[in-house]
Each structure stands twice: as structure tokens, then as C-alpha cells.
Amino acid sequence: MLAIQGGTPIRTEKYPAWPRVTDADRSILSAVVLEGEMHSGKYRRAFEERFAADCGVKHCFAVANGTVSLELILRAYGIGAGDEVILPPYTFVATLSSIVFAGATPVFADIARGNYLLDPRVLEEKITPRTRAVVAVAVAGCPPMLDELEEICRRHGVRLIVDAAQAVGAAWRDRRICACGDVASISCQNTKNLTCGEGGLITTNDDVLAEKLACILGGGAKDGVYITVGQDHGISEYQAAILTSQYGKLGGEILLREKNAAYLAGRLKELDFVKSASYDPRITCHAFHLYLMRFEREVLAERGITRRQFLKAMNAEGIPVSAGYMPLYTFPCTVSADTVRMIGGHIDVTPLPECQRASYEEGAWLTQNLLLGTRKDIDDIADAMIKVWAHADDVRRL
Ligand SMILES: Cc1ncc(COP(=O)(O)O)c(C=O)c1O
Known part of the structure; x- marks a missing residue:
């Protein structure tokens, strides 16, 4: 008899809990507390450098979450009012809201039946003269068809932003997902496979983009002059420490x-x-x-x-x-x-x-x-x- 009708359920035990807090988390966190430095410093920089090196990219920025990271990318590319950004409709709401926060217009392109990921076959018909970027989402941690997406974006002169919020560690033809597209974004929110409670990572090989991101994250300042409006969305040393220990497993x-x-x-x-x-x-x-x-x-x-x-x-x-x-x-x-x-x-x-x-x-x-x-x-x-x-x-x- 089915459990819903009063029969014995197949399973009564719980599945493994998440996140898994380890001794490594406890000891690195005590080290940060003892050192007394709370704000973005050596732990954050060390993690960014290590993660970038592992992914084979030049730049990594550890930020507040995986929504802000997408919004920052769009801002740093100068994408906003009047621009269109294509995304799949089958994703977490943040993929959409980050585009709205940037002031650009989200345009939906359908997914493929077999994998629920942005379908390159329908992408092109959504590209217009106003399109500035495509956000391809690695739903479930599965890389989308990156060769095809990169080729289409290159041909149309639009940016390919990989929303890899769910896909830390994934790889496409042995290339880490964080090194794919023009730039990638990861979420380190509590349910994610690499977490510090709340957090996000931006990875890119684009030096110009990286310079703009650094400027925005530095409050908008370059060489001591406030040349744009910015905000420090960087993570604290506590978060960077937890990311470091969680990354080990x-x-x-x-x-x-x-x-x-x-x-x-x-x-x-x-x-x-x-x-x-x-x-x-x-x-x-x-x-x-x-x-x-x-x-x-x-x-x-x-x-x-x-x-x-x-x-x-x-x-x-x-x-x-x-x-x-x-x-x-x-x-x-x-x-x-x-x-x-x-x-x-x-x-x-x-x-x-x-x-x-x-x-x-x-x-x-x-x-x-x-x-x-x-x-x-x-x-x-x-x-x-x-x-x-x-x-x-x-x-x-x-
Ligand atoms: C596909 C996708 N994009 C963006 C985000 C936003 O990440 P965060 O919750 O860290 O802001 C998430 C998080 O759930 C996500 O799954």
C-alpha cells in the first residue's frame, strides 16, 4: 500500500544535511578571530587567487552573493537602459532580477527539452541590434552548450555571461566552467555546492572588465578619484575563511x-x-x-x-x-x-x-x-x- 494511503513508506531516515560544517571551518574561523582582521584582506585575496588559478582564469572577485555578481558584471560592461539581455526562463529569479537591477531589458529564449538549458537553436532569433549580452545558466550544475553559445555570441558581437551559480567545479571539454564565456558568476549561498552562507564569485580573463569591476568594488575610485558610482560588495574575512575550508572538500x-x-x-x-x-x-x-x-x-x-x-x-x-x-x-x-x-x-x-x-x-x-x-x-x-x-x-x- 502506498504511504500516502497509510502504508509503510520506503524511507523514514533523513538524507544528509547541508551545509556540512567541519573541523577545518572551526579552526580557520578561530584563526581569523584571533588575528583580529575582519575586513577583506589576506583570506579573501588568498582565496580569490587560488580559485582563479584552479579555474585557469586571470581574475576572481569574491562578492556578497550570486545576484550582485551578475549585476556587477552587467554594470562593468556598461549594459543598462535601452539594452537587451537574453536569458532562459527556466532558472532562479536572480538571473532575471540582476538584469532588471542593471536597468536592461530581459528577453526570454526557450530551453531544450532534454536538459532544460538555453537552447542555442532558438537563441539567434532573439538577438536584435539592442542585444548586448546572453546569460546562459548552468541549471542543476550542468554546463550549457558552450561551444555553440560562444560561437553565436562572438558572431553577433554580444557578451556571453555564464550564470554558473549552481555549477562550481563543472567543466566543459576539460575547461572549468568559470573559464567559459566572457565571464562567469558563481553563487556561494547556503544551498550551493560551495558555500559560506552567502557569497558570490566572478571569474574572467578580461583585463578591462576586471579593472572596471575593481573600480566599482572600490567605491568607484581609481587612483584616488571617484570616477564612477561604486559600492564595496566584497565578502568579509570570515566568509573568505569558510570558503577556503569548504573548498577543501x-x-x-x-x-x-x-x-x-x-x-x-x-x-x-x-x-x-x-x-x-x-x-x-x-x-x-x-x-x-x-x-x-x-x-x-x-x-x-x-x-x-x-x-x-x-x-x-x-x-x-x-x-x-x-x-x-x-x-x-x-x-x-x-x-x-x-x-x-x-x-x-x-x-x-x-x-x-x-x-x-x-x-x-x-x-x-x-x-x-x-x-x-x-x-x-x-x-x-x-x-x-x-x-x-x-x-x-x-x-x-x-
Ligand atoms: C541560477 C542562479 N542564478 C543566480 C543565483 C543567485 O545567487 P545568490 O542567491 O547567491 O544571490 C542563484 C541562486 O540560487 C541561482 O541558482
Whole structure:
């Protein structure tokens, strides 16, 4: 009997908690406290330098969060009023709000069905003479099709900003995602695979951009003269210290997530109603911030059930699986008076077919901490799916 009907759930234990605070965090933090230097100094600089070197980029800036980082990038490129910036509608709201904060107009381009990432095949038709940048999001920690995106952006003379908020550690053809596009942005917010509670990273090889970012972050000053308006969004020494210690375990966690994700993908192959998100063979490291799946609507319809009913039954079995993002073009903030005022116009909110399908009918995800457990933790996910599917007639009545 299904747990939702009073039966025994497949699982009652919790999945591994996140974030994982370690002894390394405690000792580095005490060192900062004992040294008495709270503001951006040696810990921050050391982390920025180490991260940049590991990613193979010249510059890294550690900032307050992964929204400010995107906004800073746009400002430093001089992108604002009258400019258009293309983004996918299937992402966290910050991808949109950072563009609005910059005063530019967000333009939505649809995602691809297999992976829920910006589809290069539909990108070009959205480029106009006003387009200044494309923000490609590595949803779930999966790099988008970077070769194609870089080629299109180069040909049209627009910037490619990689919103790698969820993708620290990911790699495309052995190139770290932070070294892809013109510039990349990472989030170190509490749920992210590398966290210090709140934080963000900007990485680039572009010296001109880096100089502008440094100026804005330095309060707008260059050589002692305030040449632009700026603000110090840099992280404190405490945050930099935690980033440093957490970074030490990132590599091992990436390998574990990849291993568990591969095992889960293997188990899900047994089931014909759910597909793991496909990923491009050119991806040499997937960060698996999320494990994305697709419940094929036609197959569910044949059994007369919906994704909502299926997920509800899964949750009762003790598996925290959820439906994922809703399209940004449906959010009240996208059409709000504030947004209209900030960008001096309206955002086109025409629904896009693949995003509609992903958001309302097919998408489902598991969060990264579920991939940090044992093989049994993963088996429980697949076993719960098999159980719920076998009881489709009961699910239909939910
Ligand atoms: C795709 C994406 N972009 C941007 C952000 C914003 O990052 P932050 O929460 O650090 O501001 C997030 C965070 O959830 C995200 O997932």
C-alpha cells in the first residue's frame, strides 16, 4: 500500500544535511578571530587567487552573493537602459532580477527539452541590434552548450555571461566552467555546492572588465578619484575563511555526487516513465547541484496520472523530490510596476513551449545533498518510483 494511503513508506531516515560544517571551518574561523582582521584582506585575496588559478582564469572577485555578481558584471560592461539581455526562463529569479537591477531589458529564449538549458537553436532569433549580452545558466550544475553559445555570441558581437551559480567545479571539454564565456558568476549561498552562507564569485580573463569591476568594488575610485558610482560588495574575512575550508572538500564531494548520479541514472533506465536529464558528452564534469528528471507527459497520461500526483505520492514515501522552476515570464515581479519603472518598458512574457512543458508537466528534481549519501539512499529513490508507478491506479485517485 502506498504511504500516502497509510502504508509503510520506503524511507523514514533523513538524507544528509547541508551545509556540512567541519573541523577545518572551526579552526580557520578561530584563526581569523584571533588575528583580529575582519575586513577583506589576506583570506579573501588568498582565496580569490587560488580559485582563479584552479579555474585557469586571470581574475576572481569574491562578492556578497550570486545576484550582485551578475549585476556587477552587467554594470562593468556598461549594459543598462535601452539594452537587451537574453536569458532562459527556466532558472532562479536572480538571473532575471540582476538584469532588471542593471536597468536592461530581459528577453526570454526557450530551453531544450532534454536538459532544460538555453537552447542555442532558438537563441539567434532573439538577438536584435539592442542585444548586448546572453546569460546562459548552468541549471542543476550542468554546463550549457558552450561551444555553440560562444560561437553565436562572438558572431553577433554580444557578451556571453555564464550564470554558473549552481555549477562550481563543472567543466566543459576539460575547461572549468568559470573559464567559459566572457565571464562567469558563481553563487556561494547556503544551498550551493560551495558555500559560506552567502557569497558570490566572478571569474574572467578580461583585463578591462576586471579593472572596471575593481573600480566599482572600490567605491568607484581609481587612483584616488571617484570616477564612477561604486559600492564595496566584497565578502568579509570570515566568509573568505569558510570558503577556503569548504573548498577543501569540494573535489571529493563532486566525485561522490557524480558517482551516485551515475548509479541513479542506471537505475532509472529500468523505468520507462522517467528520464534523467540528458547531458552533452562534451561535459567533462557535471556539478549536480540538482538531479534533474523528466516525467514524460505522454507516458503519464497513458496511465491517467499527473506529475503532481506522482510527486505527492513520492514525498509520502520519504523522497524529497519536487517539481522545479516555474517560468520566469509568469512571475508577478516580471510585469510589476517596479520592473517597468526600472527598465523603462515591458518584458515580453509570451509563453515558450519547452519551458511550459518542463515547468508544468514534466520537470522534477532532487537536491544535491541526496547525492552525498550511500548507495541505499539512491536505491530508495528508485525503489519509491517503482512502488508509486506500480500503484498508478491509486495515484490517479489522489
Ligand atoms: C541560477 C542562479 N542564478 C543566480 C543565483 C543567485 O545567487 P545568490 O542567491 O547567491 O544571490 C542563484 C541562486 O540560487 C541561482 O541558482
